[in-house]
Amino acid sequence: MQIYDLVIIGAGPAGITAAVYAARQNLNFVVISRDIGGQTALSAEVENYTGYQVISGPELVQRFEEHMHKYNINLRENENVLNLKKNGENFLIKTDKAEYLANCVIIASGKQSEQLNVPGEPEFKNRGLAYCAICDGPIFAGKNVAVIGGGNSALDAASILIKIAKHVYIINNAENLKGDQLLRQKIEQAANVTILNKSQVLAVAGDKFVKSIKIKNNGQEQELAVEGVFVEIGLVPNSEFAKEVKRNQKKEIMIDIHNQTNIAGIFAAGDVTDVPEKQIIIAAGEGSKAALSAFGYLARKKTGNK
Amino acid sequence: MVKSIKVYTTPTCPWCIRVKNFLRDNKINFQNFDVSSDQSAADEMVKKSGQMGVPVIDIDGQIIVGFDQERIKLALGL
Numbered sequence: 001m002q003i004y005d006l007v008i009i010g011a012g013p014a015g016i017t018a019a020v021y022a023a024r025q026n027l028n029f030v031v032i033s034r035d036i037g038g039q040t041a042l043s044a045e046v047e048n049y050t051g052y053q054v055i056s057g058p059e060l061v062q063r064f065e066e067h068m069h070k071y072n073i074n075l076r077e078n079e080n081v082l083n084l085k086k087n088g089e090n091f092l093i094k095t096d097k098a099e100y101l102a103n104c105v106i107i108a109s110g111k112q113s114e115q116l117n118v119p120g121e122p123e124f125k126n127r128g129l130a131y132c133a134i135c136d137g138p139i140f141a142g143k144n145v146a147v148i149g150g151g152n153s154a155l156d157a158a159s160i161l162i163k164i165a166k167h168v169y170i171i172n173n174a175e176n177l178k179g180d181q182l183l184r185q186k187i188e189q190a191a192n193v194t195i196l197n198k199s200q201v202l203a204v205a206g207d208k209f210v211k212s213i214k215i216k217n218n219g220q221e222q223e224l225a226v227e228g229v230f231v232e233i234g235l236v237p238n239s240e241f242a243k244e245v246k247r248n249q250k251k252e253i254m255i256d257i258h259n260q261t262n263i264a265g266i267f268a269a270g271d272v273t274d275v276p277e278k279q280i281i282i283a284a285g286e287g288s289k290a291a292l293s294a295f296g297y298l299a300r301k302k303t304g305n306k
Numbered sequence: 307m308v309k310s311i312k313v314y315t316t317p318t319c320p321w322c323i324r325v326k327n328f329l330r331d332n333k334i335n336f337q338n339f340d341v342s343s344d345q346s347a348a349d350e351m352v353k354k355s356g357q358m359g360v361p362v363i364d365i366d367g368q369i370i371v372g373f374d375q376e377r378i379k380l381a382l383g384l
Contacts, residue, residue: 041320058320078375126359126371135319138342139358164342209358228358 004028006294007093007102009081010238012038013280014270015108016064017287018294023071025295029102030074032081032095037061038110039235039271040280042132044156049281057134060280081109081241084266091265104297106290107242107253107261107268111235111278116148120204128210129229133157137230142166145228146213148201152179154232155187161230162190169224170195171215173233204229237272248274259290265301267294308382311336312364314351318342321373322361328375332384 006022008015011033022029035041043057052060068075076097083094084105093100113131115121121129130136133147137160145165147158150172161168170177170187175197177184187193196217203214205223212225237251246254246262252274259267269275269290270283313329313336315322329336339347341360355362355369363370365381378384 035321036324037320044318056318058318058323061320062323078373126357128358130359132319135316135321136359138316138318139348139352139360141342141345141348208356209352 001099001101003090004030004100004102005298006030006104006106007032007091007100008106008108009033009084009093009241010038010108010110010270010272011036011068011075011077012108012110012270013040013064013283014110014272014287014290015106016068017284018106018108018269018291019068019073019075020071021288021291022294023068023073025291027295027298030076030100032076032079032093032100033109034078034080036065036077040064042134043280044134044160046280048279084242085244086263103301104265104267104294106259106287106294107239107245107266107272108270108283108287108290109238109241109272110283111237111271113231114234114236116201116204116231116233118201118203120206120210124204124206124210124229127208128206128227129204129231131231133160133230133232136228137161137164140165140228143227144225145169145230146171146201146224146226147230147232149232149234150174150177150179150197151232151234152183153234155179155183157230157232158187158193159183161228162187162192165192165228167192167194169193169226171199171201171213172197173200174198201229235271239272242266250274258293259286260293265297267297308334309366310364311366311382312339313337314339314341314347314355314360314362314364316340316342316360319360325361325363325373325378328373328378332382334382 005027006029008031041061080096144167146169148171199217253268255273267290269286271278341348
């Protein structure tokens, strides 16, 4: 098996930026990713990425991708990394399709939506239960829907859905909605919204498709007739495959200021790490930083000065 | 030879954009249905695929849910 200089896991802002840097250094590398763009591809409007005053998430991803494909990049899309481990002097990456050996690794696998963990969730996934309002929202035109969550991503989903759906219920665990004030006001003022604070989802029910959800509102159980349920209760890092790498309580990969993890040769960048803020522009910056650290590591390894 | 390719999408979903780009890159003709504005296409998509997620690709009656590159390639004989 050939040994790559570098394997980059993930192709969101961090992974793609790392790939651009690696390509410019002529490294022999491969990018392995489940998708392209990660959460950015699911964002509605991005208004804080320097150089673009307003750009939609999918469009920004397209620009990232175009930039990446300017170079001849070995990209393995639709591939999930199952395991990453030390293998003597290098690293072994096992995916659901193949195995790779690399001298160093950049983990930029991002985060994904957290699951509700209630009865009905596995059965009704894509049958009324959705995790991406911008993708699947339009299918629920004129229908009653529920958004689960009370933070920025829930507000984002609600702001998309109030324009499409007949009525939007927001099922919020806390006493009040959190998140951006302007967004909150916009949603609170919408005519077709009911905000249910101090509420939890107990179950998702239906026949072939979702028909209702059972909730507990202020201690009272009740049933809401909805055909769509959008789960926006937060994000979890995609770090399960990196069991040997040190992670914090939130399962974020712990890095130093050089994006180095506890294992020499494994770097990490972006939302999968414990970097203090999760922003597209920060993830991109971290991706470049991780790539530069990786070059340094490879150069030292080559000269035998570890 | 593949005869009919229908793609059910919404304008905003990133996977829908990828499916359409993929087909275009491979010079495959297809019919696109925007299920956000075409309710009968939305119903047809749900009926065909038994689910409500986009994109759905119908290749001569073979239904593929999501941008499953391998299955799409196989179905198209690429």
